[in-house]
Amino acid sequence: MNIGIILYSQTGHTLSVAEKLKKQLEEKGKNVTIQQVTISGEAAPDKFTFTSTPDVDPYDAVIFGAPVQGFRLCAVMESYLQQLPAMEGKEAAFLVTKQLPFNWTGGTNAVSTMKKICQEKGARVKGAEIAIWSKSKQEKSVRNSVDNLSRLFS
Numbered sequence: 775m776n777i778g779i780i781l782y783s784q785t786g787h788t789l790s791v792a793e794k795l796k797k798q799l800e801e802k803g804k805n806v807t808i809q810q811v812t813i814s815g816e817a818a819p820d821k822f823t824f825t826s827t828p829d830v831d832p833y834d835a836v837i838f839g840a841p842v843q844g845f846r847l848c849a850v851m852e853s854y855l856q857q858l859p860a861m862e863g864k865e866a867a868f869l870v871t872k873q874l875p876f877n878w879t880g881g882t883n884a885v886s887t888m889k890k891i892c893q894e895k896g897a898r899v900k901g902a903e904i905a906i907w908s909k910s911k912q913e914k915s916v917r918n919s920v921d922n923l924s925r926l927f928s
């Protein structure tokens with residue numbers, strides 16, 4: 775199974791979790807590629823231009839990763855997902871990172887947005903994890919997210 779981890783990471787947190795996830799999946803014998811969505815301009819709606827929009831075609835399953843920004847899915851990942859072609863026959867899962875530990879601060883909303891767009895494109899959604907970046911929660915939260923996501927592809 776070819777797994778793509780396709781992510782947008784403004785300050786490197788989501789990328790660092792994705793690298794741990796890649797390592798864990800590879801230890802289970804999976805073929806995993808990380809690809810980054812990149813932009814020029816600011817990461818706010820209508821203020822950026824894509825400089826890289828990775829293709830989902832090579833993958834049987836794609837784990838999309840992105841941060842919460844402004845209590846919702848960051849605009850870059852939302853636009854990236856919207857411009858993807860149909861994903862019939864593909865599996866999808868989501869990794870969201872965020873700073874604040876409270877439920878109402880954008881994580882669930884971000885996951886719902888990712889899920890809705892991917893389901894509308896025909897992907898079969900397998901699960902989602904929210905990794906909290908606040909100092910006291912980070913280590914455990916990242917470990918749980920990586921464990922739970924890698925378990926989805928065992």
Ligand SMILES: Cc1cc2nc3c(=O)[nH]c(=O)nc-3n(C[C@H](O)[C@H](O)[C@H](O)COP(=O)(O)O)c2cc1C
Nearest residue numbers: 783784785786787788841843844845871872873874
């Ligand atoms: C512009 C901006 C807005 C943010 N808004 C939120 C937010 O609403 N809720 C939250 O929990 N964290 C918020 N954060 C924190 C990021 O979600 C968090 O640091 C995330 O792990 C960053 O991931 P990245 O380094 O992959 O970009 C925000 C960060 C930025 C830069």
